[in-house]
Amino acid sequence: MAEIRPIAGWRYHRRLTSQIDNLTSPLFDVVSDKQREALYQNPLNSIHLSVPRGKQPAKAARETLENWKSTGVLVQDQVPALYVYYQYFSLRGSDKTFCRKGFIANLRVYDWPEKVLLRHESTMPYSVSDRTSLLEQTQLNVSPTHGLYTDPSHEIEKYLDESMRHPLYESEDYQGVRDVFSVIQDRAVIQRIQEILRYKQIILADGHHRYEGSLNYMKAQQAANPQHTGEEGYNFHMMYFTNTEAEDLRILPTHRVVSEAANFSEKWLLEQLEAYFTITPVENAPDVNEVILGKQWAFGLLVGDNAYKIRLKPECLQQITWNFPQSIKEMDLTVMHYFIFEKILGIPGPKQVDARNITFQRNFTECMREVLKGEAQFAVITNDISIETVKKVCYSGYTMPQKSTYFYPKVISGFVFSSIADEEFRTPFDPGFQQPSQTTAPS
Template sequence: MAEIIPIRPWRYNHELSQRIDELASPLFDVVTEKQRAALYQNPYNSIHLSVPKPPYAADRAGLLLEEWKQKGVILQDKLPAIYVYYQYFKVQGIAKEFCRKGFICHIRTYDWNEGVILRHENTIPKSVNDRIELLEKIELHASATHGLYTDGSFTLEKYMDEAIQSPLYETEDYQGVRDVLAAIHDKGVIQQFLDFIEPKTIILADGHHRYEGSLYYKHKQQEQNPLHTGKEGYNYHLMYLTNTEADDLKILPTHRLIQGIANFDEETILKKLEEDFIIKPIDDADTINEVIVGKPWAFGLIFRENAYKIRLKPESLPKIKWHFPDVVKALDLTVMHYFVIEKALGIPGKDQRASENITFDRSFSDCLNKVIQGKAQLAIITNEVSIEDIKKVCASGYTMPQKSTYFYPKVIGGFLFSTIKENEFSTPVYSPF
């Protein structure tokens, strides 16, 4: 049972929302230092709540939030609603404009073992801790995580298509994506959403760190509240839900950068890889992402002077000693993390989640440049992960390595802020919900 409810969020006042493009911000795990520096210059930008400026970042956000409420910078909606959120975008090499359709609501924060919300990748501990500290201070979800439900009949899209004709906001974001937000207040239509999602299983596409922060916060509040009923705000999480069956669900590859390994030697690494991989030198490193595209268990390796395409020998797959089901062992990313990162580079699987030797970059050109400039010792170029692979992994009960997927486009922050503070979360007496 996936319980969702409408939300009564805080949103920028009418005067400020006329300039919503100046107030929106990227999510905490993709915003760059350069973007942060620029966004911090605007005292009302949503970055101050989603990725507050250090030192004492969480405390700073808490004080600022109360100031914004008192001064009317943000106002709480009078009625609960389902918020429809469409993202119009293009993908390189394809002329068609895509539109990812979805809606934003509160969803009960389920424990992983309940099998209602399924994770598909591991998290990085430090990032989870940062999200917990912030949630404790502000009692507010500054941005929605991204969840997936499956519906081949496209039942809810007709209601969303109707609502989006009367948008509240429309802007072009930092990705070049056109973001449009609308609201559904009709009681009967909202109930259709609640009833339809109830029997569904939700796959967590993006926002694992924020969701785990909500889980921790829920458990802590439950322990401290002897009158816990399960209806308190801390039991809920803000989520953007989209349909896996739509053709606008795009997943981009996330490449690995390796740095700081002592006695790093290209020849030694290649020698270790020879046993399990077919290795082919590539003359033009800037084409290696095209060389490997669509080929299973194929990766690009970019060193300072040389580049190689490597592809696992099928007979080597059974060598994986990690205790995973076959469907997880057969994933490109499992192959990469086991044979390349553990066996060849010497970083054990148990240490990879927190390893400072591994960073992640979606941009192929960034990876290439960082290696050439000496900012990284090696770039491991990967293929994208399919939604079918994600479904299979979730069904197995296991997870992919951290940063396995990059769902595109990213949801942006700033359109609304979802409170879980009890006196603000409680449904007004005039509301049917």
């Protein structure tokens, strides 16, 4: 059972909402150093809570939060709500304006074996630790993670559309995306949305590190609290929910950039790849994306001044020894991480999560720049991933390598914050939104 609850959210005071464009910020794992420095110049920007800096960044975020609350920069909504969030965007090569529709609510924190929330990516331990420390210090969910539910009827979207007739905020974010924000406080509507999601599994699309931070914190608090009831704030996590059946759900590719490989040369790399891949030179490097488009087990390779299409020899697939179902072995990302990073670079699968010399880049042009300038040794260009592939992985119980998916656009931080401090988490309205502790659907 996926239990969601409305949030008595903390939001910027009305006197500041005309500046909302200058108060929002990108997620901690996508903001660039240049963006950070610009955002830090505004003392009220939400980045001071989501990506704090200093020798003790989590403590700095706590002090900032306390100051903002005491001075009225942030105020808490008195009535719990679902916060509706639409993102209007376009994609290169398309004239269409897309709209991803969703809403922000609290989700009860579930451990992975419960199979209510399904993950599809591995996490990096040091990033999880940072998120856990921040949550511990601030008692605040600063940025919603992104969860997916499946509802072919699209009933929830009807309630969201109605709410969007009266938006609270409208903003253009760092991605060039138009973000529109509204609120649902109607108890009957909220209860109906809760009922629709009640027996569904949720796929964690984005925010694995933040969610795992909440999970670790909940476990620690449960162990330390002999009076634990399950209704404490630490049992809940702020999430942005969207429908897998929506036409405007988009996942962009994430490329791999490699540096500091020992005894590296282009000649050596091509010789190693030749044992597993068919290698075809690409005369014009920017064409690599199109050359590999839609082709199974095909990747672009940028190395030195050259570009290549590499495609796994089908007979090599059976060499994969990782303990995965056949359907997972046949995925492009499995092929890439097994043959290129384990077999050729010598980084065993379990250690790849901590491999600091493999970085993730969504921008193809930036991949080319890093390789051409010698800042990286080579880049592996990947195809995008379908939502059906993500579902297949989640339902299998296995995970893809970290940063395998890039759901676009990214959710931004700063529209609403969710406190898990008990005195702020609890409201007089809570009994009307609690769901029974039932774990199986009625027959």
